[in-house]
Amino acid sequence: MPSSKQPEILLPGTPEQPSRLGSAAGIFTNQNLDRLAHILDDCFRIPGTPIRFGLDGIVGLVPAIGDVLAGLASCILIFAAWVRGVPYITLVRMLVNLALDVVIGAIPFLGDAFDIAWKANRRNYALLVRHIEQPTRHAWKDWFFLGILVLAIIAIFLVPLLVLAWMLDWFFHHL
The missing domain is CATH 1.20.120 (Four Helix Bundle (Hemerythrin (Met), subunit A))
Structure with a gap:
């Protein structure tokens, strides 16, 4: 039984772009x-x-x-x-x-x-x-960038906590 579905033909140099819409x-x-x-x-x-x-x-x-x-x-x-x-x-x-x-x-x-x-x-x-x-040319750069960003965010939250811990330790040892 022959199929009625015809193959899709794309013109050279026009790759089909995936689109979500x-x-x-x-x-x-x-x-x-x-x-x-x-x-x-x-x-x-x-x-x-x-x-x-x-x-x-x-x-x-x-x-x-x-x-x-x-x-x-x-x-x-x-x-x-x-x-x-x-x-x-x-x-x-x-x-x-x-x-x-x-x-x-x-x-x-x-x-x-x-x-x-x-x-x-x-x-x-x-x-x-x-x-x-x-x-795929730049994927590693994006992951590296994201890694640096995550480390910076961790540092932003960690530094104040470390300063607070140091201040509390100093406060309780100098009373």
Whole structure:
């Protein structure tokens, strides 16, 4: 009994990208995401300098809510990476880039300078493209980055506990 199912034919050089949303993923093309990263991070230039900044740096000037709004806009890149099938370890790295941008960016003046220099959206776009073009090339770097991050978080929580233990020990021995 012959099968009525025809084999799928893909054109050369157009590998099928995994997508978690099906046809809705069409809006998350490299061109659209590159444009978004450009608008958020480097669409303007300070005349006479090589310093570039985008809407992320401008909106970040609004106290309290500016960096949060810019961070929400930056989430589009991370969501697009998830839709396009980027591994979770890379998504975590992208989230850390964004978290640093939002948290440090919330510091008045110094944070705005950090926003302009850090360019989290450009970093996240580069991670997305690198994964899509060469899926396994950078996996060890992501795991190393995550390992360093976990060690830093452990140190952040452990150091105050050690200082507290030392203070209590000193207090009880000098009474």
